[in-house]
Amino acid sequence: MNLLKDPFISTNFGKASLKDILTSNEDYQLQYFFDETQLAMLQMLSSLSTVVLKPTISELNVYLANGLSPKQYDALLEKVDSQWYEGDRFMRSVFPSTAKIADGPITKLVSGIECGSSANALGLFSESSEISVCCPDCTHVLNYNLHMNIKGECFGPTGATGIRGGGSISTLISGKNLKSTLLLNTICVDYFKEQAQLDDDAENRVMWAFPPKSEIYSAPKIGLERGLFALAYHIDFPVNEISCKCDICGNNSEQSVTTFQRVKYSGAYGSTKKGRDNGAGWWLHPYTPRSVKEDGIYAVCARDQHWQSWQELTSYVVGKDADKTTVKPAFIINQFQNKLKVDSSLSLLVGGNIADQGSIAGRIYDLYSMPSSLTKNNTRISLVIDAGLTQKEKLSAAFNFLFSKNHVGYDSNFIKGIKNQAIQKFTSNAQQIIQQILLDVNRKEATQLRKEAIEALNKEAKSIFKSVQRKYQHDLPIFKALVKGEFVLYKSID
Numbered sequence: 001m002n003l004l005k006d007p008f009i010s011t012n013f014g015k016a017s018l019k020d021i022l023t024s025n026e027d028y029q030l031q032y033f034f035d036e037t038q039l040a041m042l043q044m045l046s047s048l049s050t051v052v053l054k055p056t057i058s059e060l061n062v063y064l065a066n067g068l069s070p071k072q073y074d075a076l077l078e079k080v081d082s083q084w085y086e087g088d089r090f091m092r093s094v095f096p097s098t099a100k101i102a103d104g105p106i107t108k109l110v111s112g113i114e115c116g117s118s119a120n121a122l123g124l125f126s127e128s129s130e131i132s133v134c135c136p137d138c139t140h141v142l143n144y145n146l147h148m149n150i151k152g153e154c155f156g157p158t159g160a161t162g163i164r165g166g167g168s169i170s171t172l173i174s175g176k177n178l179k180s181t182l183l184l185n186t187i188c189v190d191y192f193k194e195q196a197q198l199d200d201d202a203e204n205r206v207m208w209a210f211p212p213k214s215e216i217y218s219a220p221k222i223g224l225e226r227g228l229f230a231l232a233y234h235i236d237f238p239v240n241e242i243s244c245k246c247d248i249c250g251n252n253s254e255q256s257v258t259t260f261q262r263v264k265y266s267g268a269y270g271s272t273k274k275g276r277d278n279g280a281g282w283w284l285h286p287y288t289p290r291s292v293k294e295d296g297i298y299a300v301c302a303r304d305q306h307w308q309s310w311q312e313l314t315s316y317v318v319g320k321d322a323d324k325t326t327v328k329p330a331f332i333i334n335q336f337q338n339k340l341k342v343d344s345s346l347s348l349l350v351g352g353n354i355a356d357q358g359s360i361a362g363r364i365y366d367l368y369s370m371p372s373s374l375t376k377n378n379t380r381i382s383l384v385i386d387a388g389l390t391q392k393e394k395l396s397a398a399f400n401f402l403f404s405k406n407h408v409g410y411d412s413n414f415i416k417g418i419k420n421q422a423i424q425k426f427t428s429n430a431q432q433i434i435q436q437i438l439l440d441v442n443r444k445e446a447t448q449l450r451k452e453a454i455e456a457l458n459k460e461a462k463s464i465f466k467s468v469q470r471k472y473q474h475d476l477p478i479f480k481a482l483v484k485g486e487f488v489l490y491k492s493i494d
């Protein structure tokens with residue numbers, strides 16, 4: 001099986017190849033049980049598409065407008081050294097002869113169901129028994145997910161941190177169908193060259209063909225294709241000649257895989273402290289928003305389990321300047337904003353895990369409708385998000401009356417708990433409200449969207465506040481403080 005040629009992708013039409021998806025007009029949809037795998041597939045396939053197409057900006061615009069014929073695909077594939085994308089080679093470098101090999105169940109490669117052995121690597125939302133066996137085709141996306149999305153700390157001392165850092169957020173453009181999604185996330189070589197500031201002698205050959213040798217993996221030396229599939233582990237998936245029904249894609253397979261073996265690479269990327277301290281630099285990973293701080297560049301991660309992606313949406317789309325940190329949108333968002341021409345309406349996909357040390361505390365997979373012209377209309381998004389953040393602040397201010405000594409003699413943790421719970425509820429409910437309002441981002445003017453956002457979110461804030469008031473109506477000191485705070489939510493916003 002070759003990842004650039006053969007059908008290994010699980011879809012509503014059965015297994016399809018990258019060529020099938022990129023060159024036909026069928027409405028393919030990915031079929032994987034876990035949104036985490038789905039997200040990793042979108043990243044991996046867009047990166048594979050980059051390897052085959054290697055488009056310039058103008059070429060990608062032509063593919064987006066007119067599609068790509070099977071003949072064109074084949075002609076482009078001729079120029080690729082496709083042996084490195086054979087199933088038994090892709091992203092698998094040979095173990096060093098003296099290395100001690102760690103192994104584990106494939107369960108660990110779906111990080112929402114992490115089951116590490118260290119004290120703070122905990123299992124999460126699904127039963128780990130849900131994933132115990134997969135088909136050989138699915139080992140590739142699990143491997144990719146390990147390298148790009150899973151936090152090395154989840155594996156304790158045998159864990160490694162990959163090129164984009166552990167547990168970072170991914171942002172992708174979501175098109176009207178799978179083909180356009182993959183094309184929209186395919187990287188234009190000329191624009192990447194301009195933005196990534198690589199050295200002229202940057203190595204572009206993949207790491208499983210030419211593993212990195214130095215202790216520090218210097219970002220300017222890592223070419224586009226090498227970086228898109230940069231390794232952090234030597235890895236292998238022993239295949240059993242036993243048939244199975246795959247727990248990842250649901251297909252039946254003659255062969256099965258239940259474990260994987262790994263040895264971590266010894267060098268450090270600029271995504272790690274060691275790499276940063278030694279000047280490795282940040283490699284411009286195209287799907288990763290990043291914060292630029294005084295001491296270096298970091299992938300944006302979500303750390304608090306009550307975190308919701310809407311709060312950071314503006315920074316993922318337009319960026320954000322704060323005190324000592326600047327958040328920059330992912331390269332792929334900039335590419336779309338600045339270089340691509342698309343008429344149809346699009347969405348932004350924000351995905352990833354919420355990691356807390358070795359644990360995964362939550363998972364994000366949110367779709368936002370985007371204005372078709374992001375350059376012109378992205379203020380519409382920031383106005384909606386700002387409306388949400390303002391209401392959140394107001395709700396917080398309304399609850400602050402609880403902390404006044406004149407009103408309440410309660411334990412301060414108890415009082416804080418009342419407030420925090422309410423704010424978390426608001427943040428969580430606002431997620432859907434904002435996604436809903438942004439569905440109209442192309443049809444409505446900025447002022448109208450802002451007005452609707454303020455109304456809907458203010459209503460939500462009031463309703464949460466009222467429910468807390470009701471709960472404590474017989475607790476007079478608390479109730480009285482809440483009555484005093486209520487007016488904050490009724491003050492109008494200009």
Ligand SMILES: [Zn+2]
Nearest residue numbers: 135138246249
């Ligand atoms: Zn499978």
